Amino acid sequence: MEAHDSLGIVGHKWAVKLLRQAVEAGSVSHAYLFTGPPGVGKTTLARALARALLCQGEEAPCGDCRACRLVASGNHPDLHVVESEQPGDSLKIDQVRDLQHQLSLTPLEARWRVAILRRFEEATTSAANALLKTLEEPPAYVVLAVLARDADTLLPTIVSRCQQVNLHPLPAPQVERALVERWGADPEQAKLLAHLSGGRLGWAVRTLEDSAGLQRRAQRLDELGELLNAPITARFRYAERLARDPIATQETLDLWLGWWRDVLLLAAEANAPLTNIDRVSALRDHARRFGVERSTALVEAVRSAADHLKCNANPRLTLEVLLLDLPRP
Numbered sequence: 001m002e003a004h005d006s007l008g009i010v011g012h013k014w015a016v017k018l019l020r021q022a023v024e025a026g027s028v029s030h031a032y033l034f035t036g037p038p039g040v041g042k043t044t045l046a047r048a049l050a051r052a053l054l055c056q057g058e059e060a061p062c063g064d065c066r067a068c069r070l071v072a073s074g075n076h077p078d079l080h081v082v083e084s085e086q087p088g089d090s091l092k093i094d095q096v097r098d099l100q101h102q103l104s105l106t107p108l109e110a111r112w113r114v115a116i117l118r119r120f121e122e123a124t125t126s127a128a129n130a131l132l133k134t135l136e137e138p139p140a141y142v143v144l145a146v147l148a149r150d151a152d153t154l155l156p157t158i159v160s161r162c163q164q165v166n167l168h169p170l171p172a173p174q175v176e177r178a179l180v181e182r183w184g185a186d187p188e189q190a191k192l193l194a195h196l197s198g199g200r201l202g203w204a205v206r207t208l209e210d211s212a213g214l215q216r217r218a219q220r221l222d223e224l225g226e227l228l229n230a231p232i233t234a235r236f237r238y239a240e241r242l243a244r245d246p247i248a249t250q251e252t253l254d255l256w257l258g259w260w261r262d263v264l265l266l267a268a269e270a271n272a273p274l275t276n277i278d279r280v281s282a283l284r285d286h287a288r289r290f291g292v293e294r295s296t297a298l299v300e301a302v303r304s305a306a307d308h309l310k311c312n313a314n315p316r317l318t319l320e321v322l323l324l325d326l327p328r329p
């Protein structure tokens with residue numbers, strides 16, 4: 001079996017250790033900030049912390065007591081999960097106020113009330129400022145887990161009041177093993193997903209369970225191939241359409257970054273593992289066509305577009321600039 005901690009977490013050993021020691025020593029912080037790319041394991045870790053705090057069994061988290069079962073089914077009255085309606089929407093001030101009202105009441109079943117705030121980079125400025133009040137004077141029984149992609153997209157005053165736990169992607173072989181051993185994936189599929197996931201186990205598991213994700217990827221990579229042979233007008237139409245959907249934009253940029261990085265690795269004859277292992281012949285073709293210099297520039301261009309979007313640049317203009325940078329037919 002894939003070795004995993006009693007919290008049931010694959011990887012992230014040091015973070016698990018840090019949290020377990022805090023729970024055991026009774027020195028849990030009132031606020032944690034879990035950062036890392038989507039699907040890396042932030043929510044899983046925050047839920048494990050909640051289980052450890054709310055469990056009423058002998059060895060927390062036992063996984064078996066009423067509290068553990070309520071946490072697992074998402075129904076524990078002392079665990080609150082707050083997030084925007086769907087990824088890409090805003091987390092609003094009313095949601096933070098509702099949470100604050102619930103946190104003002106002493107716990108119903110446990111010693112703690114735990115709140116998990118997902119994708120907090122989506123919080124509006126007023127929602128973030130509202131949360132700051134709780135961070136400044138948290139009730140003694142409250143533990144907050146604020147989750148975000150990056151600390152630098154949040155108000156510095158929020159970051160400074162949390163204990164930051166930055167989760168890094170796992171090595172591909174660890175993701176591959178976990179997919180086979182814990183999620184019953186077949187070995188070929190596990191290998192592809194592990195490479196595509198960039199070490200984000202949560203992403204790999206979601207994609208394993210929902211094949212639409214892989215189909216979307218295939219379609220977007222096909223579109224990238226077509227864009228390379230398309231005139232500027234067609235590229236701008238593509239930018240306009242894509243920019244309307246922030247999640248699709250983010251996903252597409254992640255894919256392109258992985259693609260051009262692979263092309264660069266092949267062009268530079270670097271002996272490093274590729275991400276898109278099911279499309280090696282197309283990658284080789286691009287490596288021959290664009291060479292090291294061009295593929296380096298493309299990696300940089302995609303990265304800089306992603307950075308601009310993080311700082312709220314206009315998505316359509318950003319994508320247009322990026323597509324102008326693509327080699328012309």
Ligand SMILES: [Zn+2]
Pocket residue numbers: 055056057060061062063064065066067068
């Ligand atoms: Zn328990």
